[in-house]
Amino acid sequence: MLVEQRHWMTAEDFNAQLGMCQFLPGPNVVNLAVVVGKRYQGLPGAIVAPLGLLTGPVLIVLLLALVYDCYGALPQAQGLLRGIAAVGCGLLFAMAWRMGMAIQAKPVFWPFTVLTVSGIALLRWPMPLVMAAGLLLSGSVAYWTLGRK
Amino acid sequence: MILFELFLECALLSFVAFGGATALLPELHRVVVDHHHWLNDTTFTQLYAIAQAAPGPNVLVVTLIGWEVAGLLGALAATLGMCLPMSVLIYLLVDRWEQCAGRRWQQAISLGVAPLAVGLIFSGATLIAQAADFQLGAWVIVLVTTLLNLRYRTLHPLWLIAAGALAGLSGGL
Numbered sequence: 001m002l003v004e005q006r007h008w009m010t011a012e013d014f015n016a017q018l019g020m021c022q023f024l025p026g027p028n029v030v031n032l033a034v035v036v037g038k039r040y041q042g043l044p045g046a047i048v049a050p051l052g053l054l055t056g057p058v059l060i061v062l063l064l065a066l067v068y069d070c071y072g073a074l075p076q077a078q079g080l081l082r083g084i085a086a087v088g089c090g091l092l093f094a095m096a097w098r099m100g101m102a103i104q105a106k107p108v109f110w111p112f113t114v115l116t117v118s119g120i121a122l123l124r125w126p127m128p129l130v131m132a133a134g135l136l137l138s139g140s141v142a143y144w145t146l147g148r149k
Numbered sequence: 150m151i152l153f154e155l156f157l158e159c160a161l162l163s164f165v166a167f168g169g170a171t172a173l174l175p176e177l178h179r180v181v182v183d184h185h186h187w188l189n190d191t192t193f194t195q196l197y198a199i200a201q202a203a204p205g206p207n208v209l210v211v212t213l214i215g216w217e218v219a220g221l222l223g224a225l226a227a228t229l230g231m232c233l234p235m236s237v238l239i240y241l242l243v244d245r246w247e248q249c250a251g252r253r254w255q256q257a258i259s260l261g262v263a264p265l266a267v268g269l270i271f272s273g274a275t276l277i278a279q280a281a282d283f284q285l286g287a288w289v290i291v292l293v294t295t296l297l298n299l300r301y302r303t304l305h306p307l308w309l310i311a312a313g314a315l316a317g318l319s320g321g322l
Contacts, residue, residue: 024246026235027208028169034236035243046240050232057205058212062224064199065216072195076318083317084198085277086287087309090294091201092171092274097299099168100267109264116268120175121275124183127176131165131265139261146253146260 008040029053108145112138151219152226154185159211159230168266170208170231174273177214178280187218194281202310208232286322 009017017035024031030050037049071077103109112134119130158180166173174197181187188196196217200210208231215227249255278291294309316322 024239025166026163026169026239027166027206027232029206030208030232030236031239034239038240038243043240046236050236054206054228054232057203057209058224058228060205061200061203061209061212062216062221064203065213065224068195068199075320078195079317079320079322080314081195081198081317082281082287082322083290083313083315084202084310085194085281086283086290086317086322087294087306087313088198088201089274089277089281089283090291091298091306091309092174092270092277093291093295094298095171096267096271096274097295099263099270103263103267109260112261112264113268113271116265117272117275120269121272124175124179126179127173127269128161128165131167134265134268135167135258135261138264139257142260143253143257146256 009036105145108141109138112141152222155215155218155223156226156230158185159215159227160234163231163235166235167262168269170206170210171273172266172269174210175269175276177211178276181214181218182280188214190280190282192217194277197277202314284322286316290316290322 018028018032030053033049033053034046037045037047039045041048068077072081100106100110100113115137116130116134119125119134120127162173162176162180165176178193182190182193193214196213197210200207200213203209209228211227211231212224215223215225217223219226246255278288281287283291290313294313297304297309298306
């Protein structure tokens, strides 16, 4: 919409900013809305853009929550949600696989993936701790490999 | 004060959400189910399913969690906690960050974060499977979804979600 309909930004610009927002922490799309909003309208834009992005979906989700509170206990609803959760789970595996395959120098960086999974999924350590340690280690290795080129 | 706690927990989480809201699932579960006992496993996975099926960014799973924990104000507190602090920080830092584009340390961060994000998302998938206590039928759906999504990139996930919902509705899972 930003690129094709309004011509507010070029496709390259959009991709660069999306890339940035994808590896900074926080909800990607909200980050992106703030960055784009600021770029075009300064502070008001940075406030209005994420609000505009979120208001509609939040209302829909709250409506669904109301429905869930009324009918969620029905066996049909339980089955329906189980089916969706299973699909969601599959989509997550696919996403992890795709992102994992996109990593360059896999033998160097995949061990950090394994460490993250061990810490988070198996040992259930607090994520801030795992991420701080992981980022320090993985980032240092990345810094070092970049210097060798 | 549960509203304040919700806000604070979500704000804390947003600062480590490398890889977006999906990467947060394991930690959300740890905080909401294991630590505070605000929700049980079943409700947690069901809220995840609703957020997955709903239009809009998947960060809205925290809106649902907030709603179940503390009603409308809870939903707002959780959503604001997740979005506001990081938005303010990004607003303040984005120009400086863009000035440094291409620097070695910045490339190192983006390179170094990727394998961690993959691990987080993989952990999120295993967590959902565990919390929902998937049996054989559900695992078949998981496998088929994974393969279809990887093989046919243009197939919209909504079709898969609809198919999964139907399979679940028929009661086989």
